[in-house]
Amino acid sequence: MGPDDRLPPGQYVPRGWPVLHYGPVPKFRPDTWDLRVYGATESGREYAWTWPQVQAMPRAKVSADFHCVTKFTVPDVGWEGVLTAMLVELAPPADDATHVMVWADYGYSANLRMIDFLDDRALLATHQGGEPLTPDHGAPLRMVVPHLYAWKSVKWVRAIEYLTVDRRGFWEERGYHNIADPWHEQRYSYQEDEPPA
Ligand SMILES: Nc1nc2c(c(=O)[nH]1)N[C@H]1C(S)=C(S)[C@@H](COP(=O)(O)O)O[C@H]1N2
Numbered sequence: 361m362g363p364d365d366r367l368p369p370g371q372y373v374p375r376g377w378p379v380l381h382y383g384p385v386p387k388f389r390p391d392t393w394d395l396r397v398y399g400a401t402e403s404g405r406e407y408a409w410t411w412p413q414v415q416a417m418p419r420a421k422v423s424a425d426f427h428c429v430t431k432f433t434v435p436d437v438g439w440e441g442v443l444t445a446m447l448v449e450l451a452p453p454a455d456d457a458t459h460v461m462v463w464a465d466y467g468y469s470a471n472l473r474m475i476d477f478l479d480d481r482a483l484l485a486t487h488q489g490g491e492p493l494t495p496d497h498g499a500p501l502r503m504v505v506p507h508l509y510a511w512k513s514v515k516w517v518r519a520i521e522y523l524t525v526d527r528r529g530f531w532e533e534r535g536y537h538n539i540a541d542p543w544h545e546q547r548y549s550y551q552e553d554e555p556p557a
């Protein structure tokens with residue numbers, strides 16, 4: 361299989377690993393940092409973990425290509441962290457939770473269908489390439505959803521909100537596709553009205 365066979369349409373492999381985000385890089389303050397899960401939880405309560413508590417959660421490794429809608433694909437990125445499947449065991453969603461909003465510092469957000477959030481390769485990563493994440497790449501904790509365009513892979517994650525009704529996140533409100541499947545080139549919101557290819 362040549363490299364092109366596994367690249368989604370319109371993507372290319374850049375040199376190195378670009379850093380891309382909107383706005384400033386937040387400063388990590390371990391003493392006040394927490395990860396919250398709220399919204400439509402099964403118990404109705406809200407969950408919060410400190411940084412040491414997140415570090416103590418069961419861990420897994422995932423290797424996957426990383427597809428940005430600006431058309432670069434970084435092949436074989438090695439992530440390590442907490443699978444979303446583990447997170448929902450610790451904080452079960454209500455039966456009618458259909459979507460999640462992933463929230464970062466400074467209010468960046470991305471919405472995901474629950475089925476995409478729970479993809480078996482989706483994780484909250486603390487490490488990349490065997491090293492702790494750098495601030496630029498989302499330290500201390502970032503979402504990684506390898507099967508969707510990378511704007512869904514929220515850096516500097518602070519909260520997961522379970523939703524019973526879908527809401528659009530930061531880029532989804534600004535003209536980008538609600539689902540963001542790179543294999544179907546779901547780049548822009550106007551494509552949501554087109555019949556599936
Ligand atoms: N908090 C936050 N996360 C973000 C973004 C952002 O602007 N803010 N940009 C997204 C986009 S568009 C991309 S392509 C990836 C880039 O991740 P990288 O800088 O680690 O390559 O982060 C995503 N996560």
Ligand SMILES: [Mo]
Pocket residue numbers: 380428429430510511
């Ligand atoms: Mo991106």
